[in-house]
Amino acid sequence: MTDLRLFHTEGCHLCELAQALLDEQQLSYQLVDICDHAESLEKYKIRIPVLTKGDAELGWPFDQASLTEFLEANQ
Structure with a gap:
């Protein structure tokens, strides 16, 4: 399993742009919807x-x- 995680939520156009960048690099990552996790929602709600x-x-x-x-700095 990958240790890259993209915090996002449905309907977030900036999140879709970020996903496209990751997909262009063919990176494996886990999508984490902040609405499914109270701690993530509190931490990232206006930052995603x-x-x-x-x-x-x-x-x-x-x-x-x-x-x-x-990615290079955090190998």
Whole structure:
């Protein structure tokens, strides 16, 4: 199982853009809908989409370059 998690919610167009970036890189990641988890909702409600790897977080906006930098820094 992957340790990349994308916090999102349904109907979030920015979340869809983030998913598209991850899919372009053919990355394996887990989608976590913040509405299904009270703790995630409280933490990320106005910040989504947020990509995490372990304790590291990459908040929106991000592009391919910052995504690559994040992944390399958090191997």
